Amino acid sequence: MFQKGTKDGYRPVLDKIEQKTLVFGTHTLMTEFRLERNALLPLHQHPHEQTGYLVSGSLELTIGDATYQVEPGGSWCIPGGVPHRAVALADCVAIEVFSPVREDYIPR
Numbered sequence: 856m857f858q859k860g861t862k863d864g865y866r867p868v869l870d871k872i873e874q875k876t877l878v879f880g881t882h883t884l885m886t887e888f889r890l891e892r893n894a895l896l897p898l899h900q901h902p903h904e905q906t907g908y909l910v911s912g913s914l915e916l917t918i919g920d921a922t923y924q925v926e927p928g929g930s931w932c933i934p935g936g937v938p939h940r941a942v943a944l945a946d947c948v949a950i951e952v953f954s955p956v957r958e959d960y961i962p963r
Contacts, residue, residue, distance in 0.1 A: 856878055856879070856880060857878075858877060858878040864876075864962070865889065868888075869894070869895075869896065869897075870894065870895075871890060871891035871892075871893065871894035871895075871943070872888065872889070872890050872891075872894045872896060873888070873889045874886055874887070874888050874889075874960065875887045875889075876960045876961065876962050877950075879956050879960075879961060880956070881956070882954055882955060882956065883952050883953065883954045883955075883956065884952065884953045884954075884956040884957050884960055884961070885950065885951070885952045886950070886951055886952075886953070886957075886960055887948065887949070887950055887951075888947075888948070888949045888950075888951060889946075889947070889948055890912070890914075890941070890943035890946070890947040890948075890949070891943060891946055892943055892944070892945050892946050893942070893943060894942070894943040894947075895940075895941075895942055895943075896940055896941040896942075897940055898917070898938050898939070898940040899938065899939070899940070900936055900937060900938045900939065901935065901936075901957075902935045902936060902955075903935055903953040903954060903955060903957055904932065904933065904934055904935050904953070904954050905931075905932070905933040905935075905939075905951055905952070905953055906930070906931070906932045906933075906951065906952045906954075907930060907931050907932075907933075907949050907950065907951040907952070908928075908929075908930045908949065908950045908951075909925050909926065909927055909928065909929045909930070909947065909948075909949050910927060910947075910948040910949060910950060911927050911946070911947060911948045912927070912943060912944070912945045912946050912947025912948060912949075913925065913926055913943070913944040913945040913947065914929075914941050914942065914943055914944060914947055914949070915941065915942040915944055916931060916939070916940075916941050917939060917940045917941070918931065918933050918937060918939045919937050919938060919939070924944075
């Protein structure tokens with residue numbers, strides 16, 4: 856599958872957070888998140904492994920019991936079932952890959 860980049864297709868996830876699915880296959884799904892400064896992604900967990908890369912901005916990311924300051928170029932991998940949260944310390948763009956595919960992120 857190939858997907859050409861566009862500036863549309865973002866959908867709100869939570870206050871100050873929007874998401875766009877970039878491409879997906881049988882086993883993985885890649886998405887872009889935009890978070891405005893002070894956006895809060897509350898503590899949650901899901902069965903999907905989540906691997907991410909911060910393109911721009913600054914995040915405070917908590918994975919399990921550990922909290923990290925993430926700057927551009929930083930990356931992470933969150934095993935399925937592990938609680939995690941994030942706070943945007945500045946406007947951010949993050950790319951994340953989920954496995955298995957998150958059905959709720961497949962564009963309709």
